[in-house]
Amino acid sequence: MASEHYPSVPDQSTAVTEERAVANAQGALDVVQAASVTIGEQLGEIDDRAAAQATDAQWIADEVSSLSATIEEIAATATEVSEQSQRATEAADDGREAAADAIESMDEVRELGQAVATEVAALQDRVDSIADALAGIDRIADQTNMLALNASIEAARAGNASDTDGFAVVADEIKGLAEESQQQAEEIDATLAAVRDATDDTVEQLDAAIDGIDAGAEQVTTAMARLDDVADTVAETAEGIASVSTATDEQATTSEAIAQRCETVSDRAAAIEDDLSEIRAARSEQTAMLDEIDDVLAAAEADRQDRLADAPTVSTGVDGLDALCGGGLVMGGQAVIRYADDTQIDGAIAQLCATAVAADQAVSLTPPPSLDRSTLAAAFTATDRSLADALDGDDLFVLDAFGNWDARYNVFDLDRTSLAAANETTATRRDAPLVIVGNIQGEIRLMGEQAAREARYKNDDGVFEPHDTVVNVINDDAVPATLAAFYSGAADQELTLRRTDGSEYLTLTASPRGTVDEKQPVSHLSDPPFLRVREN
Incomplete structure (x- = not known):
């Protein structure tokens, strides 16, 4: 088990766990703050619409009242004409x-x-x-x-x-x-x-x-x-x-x-305006409290970022990517790789997994739906290891969330085995620091958004070790924006792959080290390492 090969100091383990909890809270707070801003904007729009609705409802009420009077006059005239027609009928008779x-x-x-x-x-x-x-x-x-x-x-x-x-x-x-x-x-x-x-x-x-x-x-x-x-x-x-x-x-x-009814609607619209005023006041107070919490979490997160700035790194094996990240992915940190459907991420993920295993680390991989076995096998072959040996030697664990892999030793069909059970098995069998390459799209498919977020806290709470590195892969075209923002807010490092004007670019958008917010072009290769990051 991991504890046999990598004994950890209790205080350090507890501190790392607390730091990750703070990071998760920071991510959740970022989502809440973004939602609060959005809600503020929407409240303003709702307020304007409610005011317009109240005005329109009152106008409608006035017009309908006038129309009702006109209809009554028409009814009276119609009654008189009906009586005259009756008299004409009698005269004709x-x-x-x-x-x-x-x-x-x-x-x-x-x-x-x-x-x-x-x-x-x-x-x-x-x-x-x-x-x-x-x-x-x-x-x-x-x-x-x-x-x-x-x-x-x-x-x-x-x-x-x-x-x-x-x-x-x-x-x-x-x-x-x-x-x-x-x-x-x-x-x-x-x-x-x-x-x-x-x-x-x-x-x-x-x-x-x-x-x-x-x-x-x-x-x-x-x-x-x-x-x-x-x-x-x-x-x-x-x-x-x-x-x-x-x-x-x-x-x-x-x-x-x-x-x-229109008068009632007008009254209710006026009441809604009053309620919205109260909500805006409460939201302003809530925003202030969120800002205070953000300051506290930022102070706690600063200590973690200082520690991670000097922490060892995990090489990605991708040309130019380690340099972009200031030496690679921070060991024991939480990273996020975001991409879209019009970009190619499979080669980089395959290269990351093969490079980590070659460096005597274990890998837990939840492959994206487009990553096939041949690409992953080619990446391992380039490191003088084989995909089969990595699975058999407890160096690689594949958590199949999309039903694309044949079940075998250390390949877990998540339609039959729960994610928690697969993670427990992985943590028990591995005998090296673990690089967990998760796939948020797959977790949502299996559990839904809320359960996927809860699983994140559960895994951090004792399932993995402080020196284990987490890399969450997020397809922005398949993952809800709020959940993606949660993972981004909790990340120590964030990489974003985007296509612009027919070319792909990689940007390090958050990191305790490396060049942040610098967009660098990438090119794809048919053989490992599959991806190259070029300097501008």
Whole structure:
């Protein structure tokens, strides 16, 4: 076990553990401070939005109240129009009934006219009969005149005055009667002619009256049909207006409810503004307290940084990287390597692991998902060691968080074995200082963010030795910013690999030694050491 090969002084071990706890607290405090600043900015935005919301809510309440009054006026107007439509419907019904009565009366008049026409036609027939009779009387009168004439002739021929006088008198009487009959017949004929003319006029007038009655009946029928259409339309309009009136009443009620809700929202927005003012005051007080805690932790961290500035280093095996870090990674320290998906980190990690094992250190590696066995094996082969020998000799322990490695001795499938159990086994089997290359993306995949942070404290609390070196690899495209900030805040050394304008650059962003914040270009090699850091 490690304690057998590397006995440690209790006070020193406790001091290192406390220092790491301070570093973790510093990291957590950095996250809280950053979050506090962000919260302050967000509170300002929320305050502005709450004020705007209160103003808008009050405006909406006023507008809805005005709208409600308008809707009530529309409802009243709709009710009045509905009543007028109802009256129009009733008037149309009355007109339709009157038209029906007029049609019925016209039918009766037409029947009476037709009856009169029939009687007049009969009268015309009787007049024609009288005319025929008068014609007979005319013929009789003519014949009587002829007889009277013949009698006069015969009397003149007889020669006997006494005999012819009586006959002549009779003949004269007959002639007189015939003339009188003919005269009366002519008068009757004239009268009949006048009656016939009058009757013809009456018939023509009756025919015209009947035709007029028929035309009027048709017009009344058409008018009644139109009255039916008007009545139906008015009835439908009345129903529609009634529905509109009902809906408008409901809308008015809803608008009043909305206005009340808007007033409530406005009141709540005002209350939120007050609450935000209190929160801002509390946050200001909290920020001051955080600053005080930061000062205390910074003072404690200064002692650790002074110690680490003179501590031994672990070589990375990467050309130019040790020089950038002031000799390498600080032994017993906590380092962070941050990268993005568009950069290549696998070669550097493989080279770090192989170099540490070649320097008689043990390595616990949680590989990134892109680091394959062949790259790691090539790095070991370049140091006259093999990957298999390192695993079998308890010099290398692989904690597989992504299921990319075949399970074997000292290769732990973290889907089956817990991270804590794998770390306990590693700490028991190793017999040299340990370089722990962790992968935060893998820990989040297995446990989640909160549990990964808790595991960090648990591992620091007695699982690893003070001289063990921790290197946490963070993919910024896969790890939440707050958790990445936590690890960065707790780190003694931090390296950031970024691509800019098509080239990759490595920057030492935090360290008790080396060149801090100087961005240096890197180039990739197909063979170990895979990566070279060039000076500007």
